[in-house]
Amino acid sequence: MRSLRGYRGRLSLLMGAFVIAIIAAFGFGEDGVNGVSAFNTANPGDLSAAHANFTKDVGCAACHEAHDKTATQWIQAAWTPGNLSKKCSSCHTFDGPAESPHNKTFKIDGAVAKTECAMCHTEHKGAGASVVAMSDQQCHACHEKKFTSFSDGHPKFSKDFPSRRRTAILFNHTSHLDKHFQNKRYVDKAPKQRCVACHDTALADRNVPVRAFEKTCAACHESQIAKRDLQLLTFPEFEANPFDPAEILAACGLTKAAQEEVGELSSDLAKNLADLQDGDGSKDLTARVNEMKAKLGLGDPPTAVEEYESVSTETLPPLAVLLLGVEDGEDPESYTGPMRDLVNAMIESGDEAVLELLSERTKSAKQLLAGMSPELARSVACAWAGNQEYEAPSESSLGGWFADELSINYRPLRHGDPVVRGWLDLAVVAGTPDDVRNLLLSKSEGAGACAKCHSVSREGGADKAVKVEWQFGAQSDQRHVRYQHKPHLNLLGLGASCETCHTLNPDAEYDAGFKHIDPLNFASNFKSIENKTCATCHAKDKVKQECTLCHEYHNDHSIRKKVVSNIQEK
Amino acid sequence: MSRRSKLPKIFFGLISIVVFGALFWQSKVIMLRLGEPAILTGYTLMASMLLLGFFNFRKKLSMIPIGRASTWLAFHVVLGVFALALFGLHVGVFWPQGLYEQMLAGSFYMVSLSGVVGYALQRSLPRRLTQTGVEIIYERIPAELAEIRERVEALVLECTEKSGSDTVAQHYMGTLNWYFQKPRFRLSHFVGGDAGGYWLRGPGGAARRYINDVEKEYFDQIIALAELKSLVDRHFVCQGVMKKWLFLHIPLAVAVIALAIWHLILVNVYVI
Amino acid sequence: MVDVGGVATMERPQRWATPFGLDVSDDDIEMLLKRSDIAAIEADRFPAHTSLEGVLRNDARIVKYRQGDLVVREGDYGNSAFLVLDGNLRVVLAPKLPNDMLGRHQTRKKGFFEALTQLWTNETIPEVRNISGYKQQGLRGSADSPDARVFLQDVPAVLDEHRTAVLQEGALFGELAALGRVPRTATIFSEDDAVLLEIRWQGLREIRKYDEGWRRKIDQLYRESALKNHLQESKMFGGLDDEKLDAVSNKVLFETYGSFDWNVSFQRLRGGSGQEPVLARQGEYPDGLLMIRAGFARVSVKHGTGERTITYLGAGDHFGLGELYAAWKNPEIEDMAMKTSISALGYVDVLRVPAPVLEEHVFPFMEAPATTIMDLASTPVADDALMEWAVDERFVNATRAMVIDLEHCVRCDDCVRACASTHNGNPRFRRHGKSSENLMVANACMHCADPVCMIGCPTGAIHRSVQSGSVIINDVTCIGCGTCANSCPYSNISMVAISDSDGRTITEPTTGKPIFKATKCDYCEGQPGGPACVRACAHDALKRVDFQEFNSTGSM
Known part of the structure; x- marks a missing residue:
């Protein structure tokens, strides 16, 4: 008879054998339904919903290289470090390197030289588990400034927070809210709802965007737009007539004046003929013919040169100088040739000539000349070529390209006119001569007045591009900070509550911040939002306050989009 | 009279508290470095389980001086508690996700629970056995019960012969026979109750009012033997429990160690 | 075992109901009485119920020794004295005879790994012996013969290498050990064939009591050799x-x-x-x-x-x-x-x-x-219960009694298995015995202060180890006579039939009777680390206890 201990020993062996059998049966088993069998001993739990389908085709091997390999490779894998991060980054890509802190090359303090996805993200915690849930401790792993929580020890917000630069549009909140509308003339236009009169809370997100110009500024400022003409070209003064009257006549036909002349001439001719017939005008017939020839411009050139007097006393405007590439817009010797060529070309091909010249400067030449009719260009050119002032067919133009006696101009159709924007953008690109730029951006006259509100900025050194800030834009380019207005608005109540956080600072020298092109040298209309403002609610035992509520680890707001596109590519 | 030395338990207890504290702290440090503390705790847990398992082999190595078994038991008990705490630190949750991990955790908990229960039984049952006043070797119990039964049956026969009445015999056939067949009232004996005595005072002794003086003499002897049997039953049950709880503890421990080794291999192949 | 009722009774044993030697004939008595040393005893001083002749007939025997036979060994306990009737004996003075020559177990401490080998070398069959080892020892006689004894195989060599003294006819020796219950102080062997009169302690006491001359002789010897030492200590x-x-x-x-x-x-x-x-x-x-x-x-x-x-x-x-x-x-x-x-x-x-x-x-x-x-x-009477019990059961004799605290013992038998693992698969005790309250003295050799088992061992196989003081049995010289097992008042010595490694019982070739050996706890003599039973107890329930200390401290 076997002793109790004997049975116990046998049972222990059986148990060991049973476990080994289970491992043998399920440890190396084929990947089952939906890639991985629940009985697979290597399955430490379901994948999160987002990753659940990974295993469909290749099973665990989708992430774990060692899976389904030969015995030797399998054993080797036990001694080699895992490289799961590589597998992650086949779908998850970032602006920076995937295995650097914040996908950026920071100054590395030694503790974390290289990051792995699995350092923070844990999988196999069940279909419902979040892979992205993080604890504050994980952030504190690297961040040297350690603190307990947001409400307790978070570094102070930067000065002028959340503003890190001046606003794109010079819009003095203080004066608009508290000054301009005091004036009885405008009091009926006063924004009764204050902030939300302009800021559209329906679209509130990271920013609360401002409604369109037409719905806001236009009420007062629309009229200022129309008067701002852009002068493209003038007919300058020449010392001698650069044009060949015969060619011009051939190309343009008689000028209007000439036609009138012809009318007169024809009556003169008839009179002369009658005189001739009557015999009355027989006297000095040759003189009469010469007189008529002169009237038709067919007179003797030698006498004409001496007689040439330019109809214009203008010089070339900067845009024309830019367009023609001449050295000096005030020196007839410098511009006569190019101007003659241009006028001739305009006679030949109308606005195409200007387009051709402009194309050498910018790709969006066509846009810059949008709405210029070939006829206008040609008519103007013919008039000028005949040393005559152009006579516009009708005086009033609603806007768009038009010409007056000695110039071709553009009048904005409305706020946001693309042609004017195009020309102003051209003005700020590198290589534009200073005088051209100054003209274009001259706030006092012409289209440059756009820059009165739309700031012209250059962030950084001289090598950086200067741009006109056409759009109401994001205040902060801090991509790792996240804030959403919407939930806060709903919580705090509409409209009036903006100023709970955004408090006007009437003392700020707001306008002074727009006297130069550096957007970072500025004074905010608002007082800085301080930590305590947020911490009023985001504090222990109140609203949650973990790091990831406001901070984004991956320095990239588009990671999700990137995953989708990466998958689509595959 | 004799006292178990608490010294080894205190000694190992203090050491394990220190070790656990160090592991806990180190885990935090590793976590703050975004490392994987489960590697440290896992290997420590594995070592602990192997050391725990070695206790069983220690029993087979009693010929060599490798410390007293009582020291080893103290070590085993303390290390068991330590391993349970370490398991919590390693797994982080009570119930893991994967089926295999659940098997591992389930077995581990069962081993731990059986260990705690077994230890409690081993601390409490010997006292109760001692209080029976009799001492008997477990393997001898079936023979002892048979012997008691034979003596009772002989008494019944003799009683019938001497008294000429079969009242006692009928009572024996109808009632007492059941009692003497095998160990009875096991649960009561296990939990320390007196169901056997209660039964003997009730149904077991019910025939007493119908018998004469001669029969009473025999009947009293039979009841005395029945009471003795109750004590033997108690030994059977309690000694049995003290032996059989290991039927759960040891095979499960083998399973846990086998499962854990495979777990360790998988983790090395797949993750680290 | 459970013991209910039933008290054994018997007649009080009488003197001389069991004579010392069965073959003392009338001729022998006559021969003895004629010897001068015995004739000097004043026979008429003896009372009628214990006559000198009666004493000689019942309390003495004539024993013949052959060359090299060991008569007494140093360290033996004996209850008889010897009178040389014929032949020469030698007392070994220096150097002392080695243990193996005396038929004693030569114990050597096992090393750690040597001890470990027992894990796989232990037999699964009970009581296996390698009988080839038995032939090395000079051993005469068997369990049934009265003159079984160990002898020196090369007497001249012993005489060469050891300084000895001669004991001639008429010499009396061994009386101190016999009367004072102390170990023999010297080893004496027979130089050539010799005849000795062996008188057991009862007879010796009678003679000392009634004969002035013998009393003076014995007392004198005692005072000279032993008493002064004892007083000085x-x-x-x-x-x-x-x-x-x-x-x-x-x-x-x-x-x-x-x-x-x-x-x-x-x-x-x-x-x-x-x-x-x-x-x-x-x-x-x-x-x-x-x-x-x-x-x-x-x-x-x-x-x-x-x-x-x-x-x-x-x-x-x-x-x-x-x-x-x-x-x-x-x-x-x-x-x-x-x-x-x-x-x-x-x-x-x-x-x-x-x-x-x-x-x-x-x-x-x-x-x-x-x-x-x-x-x-x-102190209250209740406090004495343990001591009264220990005294009644004569556990006071124990120097290494196995005491188990039943309130801690989980009856796992790990102690028994540990014992078996150090004794070739055979447990040398039973986890059972007399108990008082929660303490049980298991049936394991107590290594008595007064080891009555050692008295009468014909070959000295059971002896006290010089190294450890444990009472141990030399399996080689044990002839299986059972004297020790019968003497042990605590039934802690078992006689076992030995078998070979195939499990066949080893028998005597002539009679076909199985060969027996006496076995008992040897306190893990030779094993590293002391008694395995104590080490194996996971619950500190088992202790080896010197009752002398136990009594004085009252705890284990």
Whole structure:
């Protein structure tokens, strides 16, 4: 008879054998339904919903290289470090390197030289588990400034927070809210709802965007737009007539004046003929013919040169100088040739000539000349070529390209006119001569007045591009900070509550911040939002306050989009 | 009279508290470095389980001086508690996700629970056995019960012969026979109750009012033997429990160690 | 085992019911009585019921030794003395004979790895022996023959290498060990064929009692060789110079109480303690200090209708000092009677130092005894239960009793298995035995202070290990006679039939009877790390206990 201990020993062996059998049966088993069998001993739990389908085709091997390999490779894998991060980054890509802190090359303090996805993200915690849930401790792993929580020890917000630069549009909140509308003339236009009169809370997100110009500024400022003409070209003064009257006549036909002349001439001719017939005008017939020839411009050139007097006393405007590439817009010797060529070309091909010249400067030449009719260009050119002032067919133009006696101009159709924007953008690109730029951006006259509100900025050194800030834009380019207005608005109540956080600072020298092109040298209309403002609610035992509520680890707001596109590519 | 030395338990207890504290702290440090503390705790847990398992082999190595078994038991008990705490630190949750991990955790908990229960039984049952006043070797119990039964049956026969009445015999056939067949009232004996005595005072002794003086003499002897049997039953049950709880503890421990080794291999192949 | 009812009874055993030697013929008696040394005994002084002839016939035997036969071994316990009738014997003086020559077990401590090999070399079959090893030893006779003994195989070589003294015809030796229950002090072997008269202690005591000449002879030998040493070792007399010691030793009386064979009657009369010989009684006047030299004595006081045991005394203890000192210090006090009784526990050998000797040599130089024995009687009776039990069961004899605390013991038998693992697969004890409350003394050899098992071993196979003091059996020289097993009052020696490694019982070729060997706990002699049973107990329930210490501390 076997002793109790004997049975116990046998049972222990059986148990060991049973476990080994289970491992043998399920440890190396084929990947089952939906890639991985629940009985697979290597399955430490379901994948999160987002990753659940990974295993469909290749099973665990989708992430774990060692899976389904030969015995030797399998054993080797036990001694080699895992490289799961590589597998992650086949779908998850970032602006920076995937295995650097914040996908950026920071100054590395030694503790974390290289990051792995699995350092923070844990999988196999069940279909419902979040892979992205993080604890504050994980952030504190690297961040040297350690603190307990947001409400307790978070570094102070930067000065002028959340503003890190001046606003794109010079819009003095203080004066608009508290000054301009005091004036009885405008009091009926006063924004009764204050902030939300302009800021559209329906679209509130990271920013609360401002409604369109037409719905806001236009009420007062629309009229200022129309008067701002852009002068493209003038007919300058020449010392001698650069044009060949015969060619011009051939190309343009008689000028209007000439036609009138012809009318007169024809009556003169008839009179002369009658005189001739009557015999009355027989006297000095040759003189009469010469007189008529002169009237038709067919007179003797030698006498004409001496007689040439330019109809214009203008010089070339900067845009024309830019367009023609001449050295000096005030020196007839410098511009006569190019101007003659241009006028001739305009006679030949109308606005195409200007387009051709402009194309050498910018790709969006066509846009810059949008709405210029070939006829206008040609008519103007013919008039000028005949040393005559152009006579516009009708005086009033609603806007768009038009010409007056000695110039071709553009009048904005409305706020946001693309042609004017195009020309102003051209003005700020590198290589534009200073005088051209100054003209274009001259706030006092012409289209440059756009820059009165739309700031012209250059962030950084001289090598950086200067741009006109056409759009109401994001205040902060801090991509790792996240804030959403919407939930806060709903919580705090509409409209009036903006100023709970955004408090006007009437003392700020707001306008002074727009006297130069550096957007970072500025004074905010608002007082800085301080930590305590947020911490009023985001504090222990109140609203949650973990790091990831406001901070984004991956320095990239588009990671999700990137995953989708990466998958689509595959 | 004799006292178990608490010294080894205190000694190992203090050491394990220190070790656990160090592991806990180190885990935090590793976590703050975004490392994987489960590697440290896992290997420590594995070592602990192997050391725990070695206790069983220690029993087979009693010929060599490798410390007293009582020291080893103290070590085993303390290390068991330590391993349970370490398991919590390693797994982080009570119930893991994967089926295999659940098997591992389930077995581990069962081993731990059986260990705690077994230890409690081993601390409490010997006292109760001692209080029976009799001492008997477990393997001898079936023979002892048979012997008691034979003596009772002989008494019944003799009683019938001497008294000429079969009242006692009928009572024996109808009632007492059941009692003497095998160990009875096991649960009561296990939990320390007196169901056997209660039964003997009730149904077991019910025939007493119908018998004469001669029969009473025999009947009293039979009841005395029945009471003795109750004590033997108690030994059977309690000694049995003290032996059989290991039927759960040891095979499960083998399973846990086998499962854990495979777990360790998988983790090395797949993750680290 | 459960024991219900049934008390065994028997007739009181009579002197000479079992004679020492069965083959002492009338011719032998006649021959003996003619010898001068025996004729010198005044036979008419003997009472009729114990005549000299009767003593010779029943308490003595004639034993023949062949060349090289060992007669007595140093360290043996023996209960008989020898008179050389014929032939020459040699006493080994120096150097001493090695253990293996004496037929003793040559123990060597096992190394760690050697001990470990037992894990796989242990037999699964019980009691396997390799019989080829048995042939090495010079061993004569078998279990059935009366003259089984170990002999020296090369006597001339022994005589060459060891200094010896000759014992010629008429020499008497072994009487001190026999009367004083002390180990033999020398090894004696037969130089050539010799005839000896072996007288057991009962006979020797009779002769000493009735014959003036023998008494003087024995006492003289005793005083010279043993008594002075003993006194010198004691605390009280240690400081005396030679002259004074001589004076004291001349006045000291030595007495033996109880039966040398107490174990035999104890086994038969378990539990009866009323017949203990009393050394001194409560209420009597003390006439001298009693120094226990061997054996045990119970100190008791009247309590109710019975005697309450206060303590027990073993070798080295003394009795009566407090009363004697008080009487000497304050002669005017009236109550000088003894407050306690002392009686022999089976057997006790005492020295009685008369009061005047103490008054002259001891009391003036000592401080008053700090405590008196009566202090022990102040505790509640319940506290004494354990000691009363230990005394009743004669566990007081134990130096290494296996005591199991049943309240801690989970009955796992790990101790038994540990024992088996160190004894070739055979457990050398049973986890069962007498118990009192929660303490059980298991059936394991207690390695007695008074090892009665060793008396009568024909080959000296059972002996006390010189290295460890444990009582061990040399399996090679054990002839399976069963003397030791029968002598052990605690039934801790088992006779087992041995078998070969195939499980076949080894038998005697001529008779076909199985060969037996005596086995018992050897306290893991030779195993590293001490007794495996203690180490194997996971619950600290099993201890090996010296009852002398156990009693004094009251705990394990």
